[in-house]
Amino acid sequence: MKKILFLITTVLAGGFAFAQSASVSPSSFTAEDQITITFDLTGVALGSGGEDVYIWGFVPGCCGSPLNDQNGFGWGNSNPAAKLTRIGTSSKFTYTLTPTSYMNKTAAQIGAQFGFLAKNQNGSRQTQDFTFPVDPLTFTATAFRPFPSKFTQDDVVTFFMDKNLLNASKVALKAATDVYVYTDIDYVKPDGTGGYFQVSQYCEPLDPGDGNFYPGQTTVADNVALKAKDFGNGLFGWTIVPSKFFRIGDAGSVKFPPAGSKITKIKVHFRTRLSPYCPGTVGDSGSLGDNFGFPVTQ
Amino acid sequence: MKTIITTCLTAFIVLTLFTVSCKKISYSDVGESISLQKNLAGNWKLDSIIQFDQTAVDKGFPAFVQRLNITSLFPYSTVTVKFIDGGSGTAGTYAFTNPGNAPLFVAPSGNYSFFDNGGSERLKFAGANRADSIDFAKAYRASDNKLALRYNRAFFTGSKKVFVYYDFNFSRN
Numbered sequence: 001m002k003k004i005l006f007l008i009t010t011v012l013a014g015g016f017a018f019a020q021s022a023s024v025s026p027s028s029f030t031a032e033d034q035i036t037i038t039f040d041l042t043g044v045a046l047g048s049g050g051e052d053v054y055i056w057g058f059v060p061g062c063c064g065s066p067l068n069d070q071n072g073f074g075w076g077n078s079n080p081a082a083k084l085t086r087i088g089t090s091s092k093f094t095y096t097l098t099p100t101s102y103m104n105k106t107a108a109q110i111g112a113q114f115g116f117l118a119k120n121q122n123g124s125r126q127t128q129d130f131t132f133p134v135d136p137l138t139f140t141a142t143a144f145r146p147f148p149s150k151f152t153q154d155d156v157v158t159f160f161m162d163k164n165l166l167n168a169s170k171v172a173l174k175a176a177t178d179v180y181v182y183t184d185i186d187y188v189k190p191d192g193t194g195g196y197f198q199v200s201q202y203c204e205p206l207d208p209g210d211g212n213f214y215p216g217q218t219t220v221a222d223n224v225a226l227k228a229k230d231f232g233n234g235l236f237g238w239t240i241v242p243s244k245f246f247r248i249g250d251a252g253s254v255k256f257p258p259a260g261s262k263i264t265k266i267k268v269h270f271r272t273r274l275s276p277y278c279p280g281t282v283g284d285s286g287s288l289g290d291n292f293g294f295p296v297t298q
Numbered sequence: 299m300k301t302i303i304t305t306c307l308t309a310f311i312v313l314t315l316f317t318v319s320c321k322k323i324s325y326s327d328v329g330e331s332i333s334l335q336k337n338l339a340g341n342w343k344l345d346s347i348i349q350f351d352q353t354a355v356d357k358g359f360p361a362f363v364q365r366l367n368i369t370s371l372f373p374y375s376t377v378t379v380k381f382i383d384g385g386s387g388t389a390g391t392y393a394f395t396n397p398g399n400a401p402l403f404v405a406p407s408g409n410y411s412f413f414d415n416g417g418s419e420r421l422k423f424a425g426a427n428r429a430d431s432i433d434f435a436k437a438y439r440a441s442d443n444k445l446a447l448r449y450n451r452a453f454f455t456g457s458k459k460v461f462v463y464y465d466f467n468f469s470r471n
Contacts, residue, residue, distance in 0.1 A: 032357075106356035139359040147366050148351035150461040155451060156349055156368055156401055229371070239371045241401050 020044050022116070022130040030135045031099040031107035031114070039084065039118045039127065042091040046118065046125040053086075054078035055095045057116040059103060060131055066104050075123040084118065093118065099134065107137050141165060144270070153242040153263045161270040163234035172272050179228040179236045182220050182269040185246050190260035197246055197257055200226060203275050214255040221273050228270065242266060334419050335387045335412060337440045342468035344377040345369075352460045373398025378471055381410060388412045392423065403449045403464065404430045421447070435465045443470035 021040045029035050037055065041047040056075070057065040065082075073079035084093035099114050100107055114134050119126040143165040151157045159181070163174050173179070184198040198212040200223045207213065220226050225245075228236040242263055243249075249259030257263075346369045354364040369375070376397050384390035393407035405425020412419055421432040435446035444467070451462040 106358075108356055108358035137357040137359070139354070139357075139363055147363070148349065148462045149353050150351075152451060152462075154403070155462055156371070156464075158366060158368075158371070239368070244401075 020046070020118075020127045022118070022127070024132050028135055029099075030137050031105075031110040032137065034096060034098045036094055036096045037116065038087075039093045040091065041093065041118065041127070044091075044127075046120055046127060047086075047091055047093065051120055051125075053084045053093050053118050053120060054082045055084055055097075055116050056082070056119050056126075057097070057102060057114070059105065059110050060113050060115050062105075062109070062111075063103075065102055067102065075119075078119065078121045078123070107134075110134060112136070143167075144268075147237075151242075153246075153248070156239060156241055158237045158239040159266075159268045160231075160235060160237045161228065163236065173270065176272045177230075178273050179230075179270055180220050180223075180226050180273050181228060181238050182271055182275075183226065184267050185242070185257075185263050186265045186267075187246075187248075187257050187261045187263045189258055195257055195261065197255065199223070199246065212255065214253040216252070220271070220275065227273075236270065238268065238270075334434060334437065335383075337438060337445065338381045338410075338421075339383040339390070341378060341380045341471035342445050343471040344374050344379070344466060345469050346467045347374055348465045348467070350463050350465070352462060372400040374400045376400075377402070379468070403451075404428070404432070435467075444468065445470075 023038050023040075025036045025038070026033070039047075039053065041053065047053045056068055056078075058068075067079055067082050068074070070079065073082075082095075084095045086093050099105075099110055103110055103114075112134055113131050115129055115131040117127045117129050141162065143162055145160050147158045147160060148155070161179065166174050168174075182200070182202050184196065187195045187197065189195055196212070200218050200220045201207060201210060201213070202220060204219045204221050206217065206219050206222075226238070228238040231237050246263060246266075247253075247256040248261050248263075250256040346367060349366045349368050351364055377394060377400055379392060379394045381392050382390045389409065389411040391408070392410045394402060394404075396402060396406060404423045405428050408423055408425035410424075411422050413422055414420075419434060421434070423430050423432055430449065433448040433450065435448040436444075438444040438446070446468070447466045449464045449466070450460045452458045452460040
C-alpha cells in the first residue's frame with residue numbers, strides 16, 4: 001500500500017513540476033485581432049536540446065488550420081511556416097497570428113473558441129490541447145448607415161437613418177413623420193475627368209438659373225422618389241439602384257453622367273420635406289441629417 | 299457468496315450486451331432524389347428576394363445588419379421566369395417577365411446552362427449583352443415546387459470575394 005501511495009505521489013508531483021503552459025496576448029481578443037501565443041515548455045522533453053517546435057491550430061468541433069497540412073505537410077512533417085520562435089535560449093516559444101487569416105475562416109465560422117497545441121517536427125512529442133475563448137465582433141449602431149456596407153453602383157442599396165440615435169439637437173428631423181433626402185454624387189467619366197450631379201434642388205422654389213439645373217428637375221420637396229420609407233420604430237430608409245437613380249448614360253440632359261461613368265461617392269442628407277435652411281420654409285437649424293458621403297465599390 | 303455475485307453480474311452484463319447489440323436500428327426513409335435539372339424547367343413566380351451583406355454575415359453581426367428583405371421595395375411581385383429545357387436536360391432558354399422593371403442583375407432573357415463549379419452545380423445565364431453565374435441557394439425536391447437562386451456580387455482581386463448576394467425565392471407558377 002505504501003508503495004502505491006508513493007508511486008501516485010511521485011507521478012502527480014512530476015506532472016505539476018513539469019506542467020506545460022500556454023498563454024495568449026492580449027488575453028481578450030476577437031477573431032480579427034492579432035495575437036501572440038507563448039508556450040512555456042520548461043521541464044518537458046518537447047523543445048529541449050534545441051529541438052524546433054511547431055504550432056498545430058484548430059477550431060474545436062470544426063477543423064484545423066490549412067497551415068497544418070497544406071502543400072503536403074502534416075502531423076508527421078510540420079510546415080516550416082508553423083515553426084515557433086524560441087525566446088533566446090529559454091524553453092519559451094512564441095507564435096503570432098490572426099485567427100481569421102490563420103484559419104482561413106470568417107469570425108462567424110470560428111465562433112467562440114480557438115485551440116492549438118505545440119509539437120515537434122515529426123509529431124512524436126506534443127503538448128496537450130489549449131483552447132482560449134474568442135470574443136464576438138460587436139456591431140456598433142450609428143444614426144446613419146448604408147445596407148449593404150459595401151455595394152457597387154449597380155446594386156440595390158438602402159441608406160438608413162435611425163431617429164433614435166440622432167443628436168438631440170435635430171429637433172425637427174426627430175419629430176418629422178415624412179423624411180426626405182437631398183442627394184448628389186461625385187463621379188468619374190470614362191475619359192477620367194470628374195463630374196458632379198444633383199438630382200433635385202435643395203431649396204424651394206425651383207431655380208432655373210442654378211448651375212446644376214436641368215429640364216424636368218424638381219426640388220426635393222416635390223420629388224416623391226426622394227422620400228424615405230418608414231421601416232418602423234424610428235428607422236427610415238431610402239432605397240435606390242445608384243446607376244439608374246443617378247441617370248448614368250441617360251441622354252436626356254448634358255447634366256446627367258455620361259454612359260460608362262463610375263460613381264465614387266454618394267452624399268445623402270436626411271431632412272424634413274421642406275428645406276430647413278431656405279427662406280420661407282419651416283424647420284430649424286438641427287433638421288438636417290449629417291453631411292456625409294458613402295464610397296461606392298468599383 | 300462471492301462466486302454467486304460474480305456469476306450474477308457476469309450474466310447481467312452478457313444479457314445486456316446481447317439485448318442492446320441485437321436491437322434493430324431504424325433509419326428514416328430515404329427521401330425523393332433531388333434533380334436540379336429536372337426541377338428547373340417550367341414557370342416560376344418570384345415570392346421574395348433577400349439581400350445579404352456578406353461582411354456582416356462573416357462577422358456574425360445581428361440579423362438586421364446581415365440581411366434585408368427587399369421584395370416590397372421594388373415591383374418584384376410581378377416577376378416571373380420561364381425555363382425551357384433544350385432537350386439535353388442541362389441547357390435551354392430562359393425568359394423573365396418583369397413589367398415593373400425591378401432590378402434583376404441578369405439579362406432578361408437568353409440561354410441557360412448547368413456547369414460544375416468543382417463541387418456544386420451552378421447556372422450560367424447568357425443574354426445578349428452579358429453573362430452571369432448563378433448559384434442554387436437551396437436544393438429543393440422537385441415535389442416541393444420551390445426554386446431558390448443566388449446572385450453574388452464579388453471582388454476579383456486575385457481571388458473571388460463575395461461582398462453582397464441576393465437570394466431569389468420562387469414557387470412554381
